[in-house]
Amino acid sequence: MNSYHGLLRSSIRIKKSLALYFATRQIRPFLDEGDWKFAVEMEAILSVGKDLVVMAQTETKLNAAYGPVLRKDAHKKYTAETMMVIDVDNWKNTTRASRIPVDVNTFFLKMEDSVG
Numbered sequence: 001m002n003s004y005h006g007l008l009r010s011s012i013r014i015k016k017s018l019a020l021y022f023a024t025r026q027i028r029p030f031l032d033e034g035d036w037k038f039a040v041e042m043e044a045i046l047s048v049g050k051d052l053v054v055m056a057q058t059e060t061k062l063n064a065a066y067g068p069v070l071r072k073d074a075h076k077k078y079t080a081e082t083m084m085v086i087d088v089d090n091w092k093n094t095t096r097a098s099r100i101p102v103d104v105n106t107f108f109l110k111m112e113d114s115v116g
Contacts, residue, residue: 001053005046012039013097015088036088038108044085048077080104 015036022029052070059067077083084099091097 001046002050005043005050008039008043008046009086009097012036012043012086012088013091016091034108040085040088041083041102041107044083044102048074048083 018031019029021027052074055063055067055070082101082103085102086097087100
């Protein structure tokens with residue numbers, strides 16, 4: 001799961017570069033704004049659980065006590081009204097992305113949309 005998160009995050013990071021490349025080469029972009037919005041939202045969802053997954057893969061007696069704390073934190077973030085998503089337009093030349101809160105009810109794909 002952590003590798004999926006990293007791949008998605010690095011793809012989001014090059015959004016501006018891709019847009020500039022497509023504009024200079026006069027190539028029609030293959031991803032529209034809906035695709036990028038979905039990618040940013042998926043990154044936010046994967047970002048919440050990545051620490052928990054790493055903990056489960058590397059758990060030892062020394063750090064086993066962190067498991068319940070991380071699970072409680074992940075549950076709190078997954079059930080919140082908002083999630084912190086990457087602010088792509090304001091992501092500068094740093095590895096740490098700036099994040100903004102977004103209401104989960106405005107996410108691109110809601111569960112009830114995909115079921116019915």
